[in-house]
Amino acid sequence: MQELLSKRALNIAESATLKMSRLAQELRAEGHDVISLSLGEPDFDTPDYIKDAATQALHDGYTKYTPVPGLPELRSAICSKFSRENGLDYSPDQIVVSNGAKQTISNLAMALLNPGDEVILFTPYWVSYFDIVRVAEGVPIAVSAEINQDYKVRPEQLSNAITDRTKYVIFSSPCNPTGSVYSEEELLALSQVILSHEKLLVVSDEIYEYINFSGKHYSIANCPGMQERTIVVNGFSKGFAMTGWRLGYMAAPVWLAKACSKIQSQCTSGATAFGQKAAVTALEGERGPTRHMCDTYKKRKKLVRDRLNAIPGIKANDPDGAFYIFPDISYYLGKSSHNQRIENSDDLALYLLEYAHVATVSGSAFGNPKCIRISFAASDEQLIKALDQIESALSKLN
Ligand SMILES: Cc1ncc(COP(=O)(O)O)c(C=O)c1O
Incomplete structure (x- = not known):
């Protein structure tokens, strides 16, 4: 019955970020401890003053x-x-x-x-x-x-x-x-x-x-x-x-x-x-929580960038906003490990998922197959652990 699908549905790709989080979930279900740095989602909860306003609105009949x-x-x-x-x-x-x-x-x-x-x-x-x-x-x-x-x-x-x-x-x-x-x-x-x-x-x-x-x-x-x-x-x-x-x-x-x-x-x-x-x-309302989130991302940016730049071959950019970094990983293209050859950023993102247990997103999803996207909307502890594991997995590629 698949032939019933429209050209429109067949022609579009599953969102790459959502696909990566699905693959990460599958690995987790197999019992692996996967750190997800693939989603574009703040790791903070909605500030209470906003939640309270929604609760009040519900009571007010909205x-x-x-x-x-x-x-x-x-x-x-x-x-x-x-x-x-x-x-x-x-x-x-x-x-x-x-x-x-x-x-x-x-x-x-x-x-x-x-x-x-x-x-x-x-x-x-x-x-x-x-x-x-x-x-x-x-x-x-x-x-x-x-x-x-x-x-x-x-x-x-x-x-x-x-x-x-x-x-x-x-x-x-x-x-x-x-x-x-x-x-x-x-x-x-x-x-x-x-x-x-x-x-x-x-x-x-x-x-x-x-x-x-x-x-x-x-x-x-x-x-x-x-x-x-x-x-x-x-x-x-x-x-x-x-x-x-x-x-x-x-x-x-x-x-x-x-x-x-x-x-x-x-x-x-x-x-x-x-x-x-x-x-x-x-x-x-007050913007205190928003400012706090921004300050936290800024600190994490420094942590992630410094660590990435210390890994041989990685060129990390210096983001001025959002919670992503987009390092150039082209140094690793053409290298192999575990009988796997890394041809492009898709291969590298999958390699990192499998051997570093860190979910990132391949740059090709964003139109640049020489990079990967790493989200730093995660705790310092998770980021440090993820970067240790990334560094170790990359060192095995030659
Ligand atoms: C650049 C950009 N635009 C738009 C969106 C969509 O945001 P919303 O959650 O409001 O649909 C996102 C979410 O990741 C985004 O990164």
Whole structure:
């Protein structure tokens, strides 16, 4: 009966991060102690003040359907956040709240792409951008930035990739999987390229906004002339440790917000009522827990980076945000151990899972087969143990 499946379903890949965690679980079921550094999930729990707000909302009767683009009080809290923290003015009809930023990004692809339309992905890209574009029958165009440019795309690279089929450009800053953060100057230079094309949009994924070690967060929407051309995507999963709540949002021109809301109305409707009430509290409440999480990630970044750079052949980048590091492991390609030859980053990630019992994600899932992604959303103890085991497994490759 498999032939009943659509080309759409057959053409997309299982999310590489979820696949790795499934393989890790299988090893665990066999009795192995596997350390998982593969998922993009904070190891912190949601702060209590946010949980309390959700409980209160449940008691207050927030148990019903919500307006598709979000509760009015959340949309207005999001507008206040943009104005207060980002210097960007939006009206509530420009905001659409979704069941996670992933749905926001998917709504955008469905709303903007006709078959064959191109989307430029700054590469390394977040794993789902690629397949979301394909589900919407668009064509993902990878523009690659290497470690020697801190994995950040240069304006001339962007310019060379634009064609008359390009609908939008998508990138995250702070970036998953590299942790790179585009500076104000870099964003300005990129915005010049965008603005030189009359009908080109940018989807700026800022979900790691609050996990920034370099100080202030800049959005490409802040660059002169860019607010009308930019869709800012954000959410609660990372900065507030709310992955399971499934809450994301975007700010966009009204015509596009309306189209995304229409698409969402036929797919899932509005996000959970009591979650949205708690999200208002998250945005308006104290940011102590968020700052604490960011400070902790920053310390762990140093630990992981120092350890990685001490391993022969590994070149680790220096992430300025998020909770990932994206070391270049190409030194190990072509080496063998246990009768296994490492041809690419997929092989290396599987080798580390099997012989170091550490789950990472192959860089090929993010468009760069010379790297692996290591998440440091784990305790110091786990990170130290994982790095000991990685070092020992790599030393056996020759
Ligand atoms: C860059 C990026 N964008 C979007 C998402 C999706 O977030 P959400 O949990 O809000 O769907 C993630 C989650 O890993 C991410 O890393």
